Amino acid sequence: xxxxxxxxxxxxxxxxxxxxxxxxxxxxxxxxxxxxxxxxxxxxxxxxxxxxxxxxxxxxxxxxxxxxxxxxxxxxxxxxxxxxxxxxxxxxxxxxxxxxxxxxxxxxxxxxxxxxxxxxxxxxxxxxxxxxxxxxxxxxxxxxxxxxxxxxxxxxxxxxxxxxxxxxxxxxxxxxxxxxxxxxxxxxxxxxxxxxxxxxxxxxxxxxxxxxxxxxxxxxxxxxxxxxxxxxxxxxxxxxxxxxxxxxxxxxxxxxxxxxxxxxxxxxxxxxxxxxxxxxxxxxxxxxxxxxxxxxxxxxxxxxxxxxxxxxxxxxxxxxxxxxxxxxxxxxxxxxxxxxxxxxxxxxxxxxxxxxxxxxxxxxxxxx
Amino acid sequence: xxxxxxxxxxxxxxxxxxxxxxxxxxxxxxxxxxxxxxxxxxxxxxxxxxxxxxxxxxxxxxxxxxxxxxxxxxxxxxxxxxxxxxxxxxxxxxxxxxxxxxxxxxxxxxxxxxxxxxxxxxxxxxxxxxxxxxxxxxxxxxxxxxxxxxxxxxxxxxxxxxxxxxxxxxxxxxxxxxxxxxxxxxxxxxxxxxxxxxxxxxxxxxxxxxxxxxxxxxxxxxxxxxxxxxxxxxxxxxxxxxxxxxxxxxxxxxxxxxxxxxxxxxxxxxxxxxxxxxxxxxxxxxxxxxxxxxxxxxxxxxxxxxxxxxxxxxxxxxxxxxxxxxxxxxxxxxxxxxxxxxxxxxxxxxxxxxxxxxxxxxxxxxxxxxxxxxxxxxxxxxxxxxxxxxxxxxxxxxxxxxxxxxxxxxxxxxxxxxxxxxxxxxxxxxxxxxxxxxxxxxxxxxxxxxxxxxxxxxxxxxxxxxxxxxxxxxxxxxxxxxxxxxxxxxxxxxxxxxxxxxxxxxxxxxxxxxxxxxxxxxxxxxxxxxxxxxxxxxxxxxx
Numbered sequence: 037x038x039x040x041x042x043x044x045x046x047x048x049x050x051x052x053x054x055x056x057x058x059x060x061x062x063x064x065x066x067x068x069x070x071x072x073x074x075x076x077x078x079x080x081x082x083x084x085x086x087x088x089x090x091x092x093x094x095x096x097x098x099x100x101x102x103x104x105x106x107x108x109x110x111x112x113x114x115x116x117x118x119x120x121x122x123x124x125x126x127x128x129x130x131x132x133x134x135x136x137x138x139x140x141x142x143x144x145x146x147x148x149x150x151x152x153x154x155x156x157x158x159x160x161x162x163x164x165x166x167x168x169x170x171x172x173x174x175x176x177x178x179x180x181x182x183x184x185x186x187x188x189x190x191x192x193x194x195x196x197x198x199x200x201x202x203x204x205x206x207x208x209x210x211x212x213x214x215x216x217x218x219x220x221x222x223x224x225x226x227x228x229x230x231x232x233x234x235x236x237x238x239x240x241x242x243x244x245x246x247x248x249x250x251x252x253x254x255x256x257x258x259x260x261x262x263x264x265x266x267x268x269x270x271x272x273x274x275x276x277x278x279x280x281x282x283x284x285x286x287x288x289x290x291x292x293x294x295x296x297x298x299x300x301x302x303x304x305x306x307x308x309x310x311x312x313x314x315x316x317x318x319x320x321x322x323x324x325x326x327x328x329x330x331x332x333x334x335x336x337x338x339x340x341x342x343x344x345x346x347x348x349x350x351x352x353x354x355x356x357x358x359x360x361x362x363x364x365x366x367x368x369x370x371x372x373x374x375x376x377x378x379x380x381x382x383x384x385x386x387x388x389x390x391x392x393x394x395x396x397x398x399x400x401x402x403x404x
Numbered sequence: 405x406x407x408x409x410x411x412x413x414x415x416x417x418x419x420x421x422x423x424x425x426x427x428x429x430x431x432x433x434x435x436x437x438x439x440x441x442x443x444x445x446x447x448x449x450x451x452x453x454x455x456x457x458x459x460x461x462x463x464x465x466x467x468x469x470x471x472x473x474x475x476x477x478x479x480x481x482x483x484x485x486x487x488x489x490x491x492x493x494x495x496x497x498x499x500x501x502x503x504x505x506x507x508x509x510x511x512x513x514x515x516x517x518x519x520x521x522x523x524x525x526x527x528x529x530x531x532x533x534x535x536x537x538x539x540x541x542x543x544x545x546x547x548x549x550x551x552x553x554x555x556x557x558x559x560x561x562x563x564x565x566x567x568x569x570x571x572x573x574x575x576x577x578x579x580x581x582x583x584x585x586x587x588x589x590x591x592x593x594x595x596x597x598x599x600x601x602x603x604x605x606x607x608x609x610x611x612x613x614x615x616x617x618x619x620x621x622x623x624x625x626x627x628x629x630x631x632x633x634x635x636x637x638x639x640x641x642x643x644x645x646x647x648x649x650x651x652x653x654x655x656x657x658x659x660x661x662x663x664x665x666x667x668x669x670x671x672x673x674x675x676x677x678x679x680x681x682x683x684x685x686x687x688x689x690x691x692x693x694x695x696x697x698x699x700x701x702x703x704x705x706x707x708x709x710x711x712x713x714x715x716x717x718x719x720x721x722x723x724x725x726x727x728x729x730x731x732x733x734x735x736x737x738x739x740x741x742x743x744x745x746x747x748x749x750x751x752x753x754x755x756x757x758x759x760x761x762x763x764x765x766x767x768x769x770x771x772x773x774x775x776x777x778x779x780x781x782x783x784x785x786x787x788x789x790x791x792x793x794x795x796x797x798x799x800x801x802x803x804x805x806x807x808x809x810x811x812x813x814x815x816x817x818x819x820x821x822x823x824x825x826x827x828x829x830x831x832x833x834x835x836x837x838x839x840x841x842x843x844x845x846x847x848x849x850x851x852x853x854x855x856x857x858x859x860x861x862x863x864x865x866x867x868x869x870x871x872x873x874x875x876x877x878x879x880x881x882x883x884x885x886x887x888x889x890x891x892x893x894x895x896x897x898x899x900x901x902x903x904x905x906x907x908x909x910x911x912x913x914x915x916x917x918x919x920x921x922x923x924x925x926x927x928x929x930x931x932x933x934x935x936x937x938x939x940x941x942x943x944x945x946x947x
Contacts, residue, residue: 246545248918251928259813285567288577298921300556301590312572312579318560318588319567321816326919327545347553347920349546 038244039065039365040217040232040352042332043373044340044393046359048078048210051202053373055193058218060368062193069220070193071231073240074185074211075334080117081185087114087139088158090165091186093132093228094175101168102136102177109161110143117208121199129191129199132175137185159237159263176228179235185211188231193218213334217242230268234275237263238336241278243271244365245329245350249322253277256322260284274331277323282335289341291316293390293404296325297346332363340393348387354399355382361393415475417507419865420485420500422475428497431471435489435498440874440886443483444498447474473498479512486860486867488876502865509788518788519694521861521870521880523685523851526792527779528828528863531799531937532835538931538946541918550908550915557910557922558626559846561650561676562588562745562772564817586769587745589675592619592627593846593922594836594906596853597823598652598678598749600632600659602693602702602713603784603870604854605887608879612853613640614892615899616648627903628675630848633691633715635659635705641666646674650747653736654680655690656715658706667739676745676772677736681719681728684777684824686786687751687795690715694785696873699882725762733770747773752796752824760805764814773819775848776801780825780863782851784880785871798824799842803941806843806925815925819845827852828863832902833909841926842941854879856902857895 039061043049054072081089092102106113116138121131146154162180169175178186189196197203215233220226232242247253250270257264257276261284264276274296281292298317304310317324328349332342342352342363354363355370357377364370367382385391388404415421422444436444451470456462475483483500490499512518541547548555563586571583596616601609616629626648633654640646641663651674653660682688693702693713703710719732728748736746748771750759756776763771778798783791802822809815822844826835828851836847851859858877861867870880878890914920917929931946932938938945 246541246918248541248545249921249923249926252923252925255810255925256813256815259810280567286574287572287579288574290577291579300554301558309578309580311581314588314590315565315570315572315581315585316567316579318562318564318816319570321560321564321924324921326921326923327541328918347548 038217038219039369040215040242040244040330040332041362041364041369042213042215042334042340043360043362044213044397046212046397048212049214049360050205051209051214052197052205054214054216055197055202057362057364057369057373058193058216060372061364061366062218065219067192067194067218068226069188069190069231070196070216070218071188071233072186072214072216073179073233073235073334074209074214075183075240076212076338077183077185078210078212080208081115081139081183084115084139085183087141088180088182089185090136090138090140090180091178091184092136092138092175093134093178093188094136094169095133097172098169098174099134099136101172101174102165105165105168106140110145111140111161113138114141115139119200122201123199127191127195127199129189129196131189131199134175135187135200155237163262163265181235181238184235184240185209186233186235188228190220190226190228213338213340215240215242215332215334225268227268229266232269232271234272236275236279237283239275239279239283239333241271241275241331241333243274243329243331244352245271245345246327247271247273247325247329248327249325252322253325274325274329275333278333280323289335289392290390290402290404293343295320295323297387297404298324299404330365338395341390342385343390344385344387346387353382353384354391354393355379356397356399359397361397361399413477413479413511415477416503416505417511418477418482419503419506419508420483421503422473422483422489422498423501424473424498426470426472426497428495429473430495430497432494434492434494435473438488438492438876440488440876441484441869441872442481443476444473444489445476446471448472479508479514482508484867484869485865486869486876519785519871520788520791520868521782521784521786522791522868523780523782523825523863524791524795525863525865525868527795527797528825529797530829531797532838533829534934534937535838535930535932535943536946537837537841537913537917537929538944539929540916545918547918548915548920550911553915553920555911555914555920557593557907558590559593559922560588560819561591561628561747562586562819563769564588564819565769566817584742586772587743588772589745590626591675591846592625593840594627594832594903595650595821595846595848596627596629597848597850598630598632598680599784599850599854600634600691600693601636601705602634602697602882603632603880605875605878605881605890606701607887607890607892608854608857608895611857611890611892611895612899614896615903617645618896618900619903620648623900623904625903625907630678631659633658633680634693634702635662637705638662638666642669642671644672646670647672649674650676650678652678652680654715655717655719656713658708658713658715661707662705673740673744676747677740678775679732679736679746679748681748682751682777683749683783684751684779684781684795684798685783686790687753688717689786689790690717692785692871694871694873697880697882702882725759734768737770745772746770747775749775749777752776752778752798752801754796756796756801757804757808760818761808763818764809764812771818773821774805775821775823776805778822778824780828781823783870798822799839800940802839802844803842807942810925815843821846821848823848823850831909833906833913836906837910837913838930841923841930843925843927845924852902853899856898858890
């Protein structure tokens with residue numbers, strides 16, 4: 037069982053806070069990796085919030101390939117942050133030679149594009165880079181999106197943090213939204229793409245659990261969208277479904293829950309909106325999930341949300357202070373980073389709700 | 405002494421031989437009276453007996469004529485192995501025994517192709533038994549509790565639209581309907597298959613219908629029953645219970661005169677319409693109701709004289725699948741105001757995927773279900789050559805159809821129902837579960853139902869006399885004396901109990917794989933102990 041966590045804050049926070057949220061929950065677990073997606077960036081990226089940021093881990097050859105590709109596709113580099121790793125001996129990390137975080141300006145012809153077309157361009161570029169790097173066994177590209185940074189690595193999360201000097205809190209990396217997780221895949225092969233959080237066109241998601249409808253989800257999603265690829269982990273299906281329901285179909289977020297954990301037929305029959313709910317259940321039966329799960333996600337507009345499987349078989353708790361809200365698999369994580377919060381206001385989401393945190397940190401519980 | 409020719413039929417030429425013990429027989433006559441095939445009769449045999457009645461041995465030799473029960477050596481009145489004689493004998497004096505030396509099939513061709521009922525006796529292989537539910541939730545995810553958790557065991561019947569095509573719009577943060585969607589009913593994934601009034605006795609049909617009513621009204625299981633080709637009683641057509649029935653239209657269109665006449669008085673819609681194109685037991689053949697079973701009430705329902713009713717192999721006037729879609733589906737949909745799902749039933753065939761593709765791609769979105777009937781399906785009457793030598797197993801074909809839909813991203817849009825041999829070994833739940841993991845939305849079964857009513861026929865050549873009008877259990881006959889043998893209430897209760905257990909058993913299979921909804925297409929939940937089966941179906945081979 038994974039542990040997952042996220043923090044949404046009114047003031048920028050360093051990644052170390054995410055580590056402090058996660059590490060108390062890791063006791064007794066394999067601590068086999070660290071992965072995080074930071075959104076609404078500050079620090080070195082403050083000035084480039086509207087410029088797509090490429091998050092990459094690669095070999096020298098990979099770096100060359102990416103540069104060549106971006107040049108030939110008229111993306112112009114506007115900023116770059118290369119972490120200077122602490123390579124002291126004894127660290128448990130399977131580091132890649134290079135970690136590149138680079139802001140680009142759009143190609144000139146993007147000026148005539150709609151917002152949506154620009155977003156599609158970013159996705160296509162990321163998919164092309166991924167293919168290129170995979171074909172050459174030269175690295176991994178995690179995200180290419182404005183104001184979004186992704187870091188994933190295999191090893192002990194504490195050592196990974198040391199390697200990237202995340203404990204230093206030197207101000208380089210800071211964000212108002214961080215989603216994190218501290219293990220590598222335990223069900224399938226350990227590959228970096230299988231480590232959540234996953235990112236797709238503004239949507240970030242990580243999940244704690246086992247999606248036993250993985251095969252169904254995967255077979256269905258493979259034909260829904262070109263961005264639904266990889267499937268290195270059953271948890272990716274959650275992100276694809278969120279993206280499909282919210283972005284592709286344009287349905288309100290509350291329907292995500294109706295898709296992944298539909299109400300039992302008996303309950304649907306009692307609802308005034310039963311026709312709509314039945315339509316959804318019929319048409320998207322293959323996106324239903326089963327098994328124990330908790331999901332944490334961030335939407336393109338910055339809202340953060342969490343929900344659980346229909347039998348509430350995985351834990352999650354939401355804690356808040358005046359300037360911060362955190363979601364955590366276990367309450368010990370919250371106690372670490374917000375010990376003075378009012379614990380009576382902690383929310384333990386039930387199996388039939390989505391808890392949404394908006395950009396003003398208002399917490400809304402949406403009954404399914 | 406009578407002359408015997410070597411070509412004469414003897415009991416040893418027949419499929420079953422009667423074993424009779426005169427020393428146990430009390431001459432009550434029950435066996436002869438109960439044998440609807442007149443395969444046994446009372447005969448007289450000469451017996452030589454030496455006996456003594458004195459206190460000391462005083463042997464006396466006596467010649468006697470003794471009445472005995474004798475098997476009839478005939479290719480028409482032959483023993484079917486039904487065992488009614490054994491059942492009624494108070495003294496265990498008589499029973500049929502399978503004869504391995506039978507020459508019956510060889511010798512029975514004098515009056516044309518052999519006809520019989522039942523299912524194939526040659527191709528009763530059990531692919532499903534080489535498959536095991538092998539993906540058990542252990543530690544990575546918890547198994548569910550079959551007794552305590554809730555399970556959502558429902559399957560769609562009707563044309564499902566792609567989410568993108570749903571007429572929905574967003575108003576005040578909510579989705580609201582903005583147009584018509586094809587009717588879809590969520591039903592129990594076990595459909596009672598089409599057995600007509602005519603093929604079944606009225607009482608047997610009534611027993612099945614009674615079970616359906618009880619399962620719906622008292623048990624909350626939305627089990628649906630197909631009428632079979634041959635119409636339905638007027639009272640039922642005009643009742644509220646019609647909602648539990650899927651009305652079938654087959655190539656003979658039998659019964660539809662009355663159905664159409666009843667439409668203005670219908671108080672509810674039927675659960676669906678099933679267009680029967682073909683039947684797994686005898687693909688390429690139409691329905692067949694021998695004259696012996698066309699009783700007065702059957703004549704009345706179907707509007708026919710007493711004659712053998714042979715439905716044509718095709719729906720007349722349909723020369724292509726496009727026409728089928730336009731004429732049959734649309735007219736049937738229109739007849740019920742586009743409120744009733746219209747599904748189609750075909751015999752499984754090497755061409756099934758082509759048919760399914762055509763239906764999936766039809767621009768009208770009218771096909772509400774694809775019922776595939778495999779070679780192991782039963783029938784009331786067919787040529788034995790069709791039963792044993794034509795057809796296609798359903799398991800791989802359901803899988804093929806599902807994967808064809810997956811390949812196009814269209815899975816789930818036309819629900820797949822598989823039948824033909826489901827429950828052959830008595831465990832319909834296991835069969836249904838595996839079929840669903842392979843891609844079926846549900847299953848349909850008929851033979852199991854009549855076996856629950858008392859049918860003793862099986863795929864090893866027992867009875868299979870459904871075509872004769874002499875069904876010894878009163879199920880597949882219209883002879884009032886035979887029909888009386890069937891206890892309707894007891895039969896209905898047996899079916900209800902079976903389905904309730906089916907439901908519990910389904911949960912016992914869903915729980916260990918951690919699913920509270922039906923695992924349609926969850927092939928990862930299955931493993932096969934046969935490499936060829938594993939490879940063919942795309943599931944894991946285990947040993």
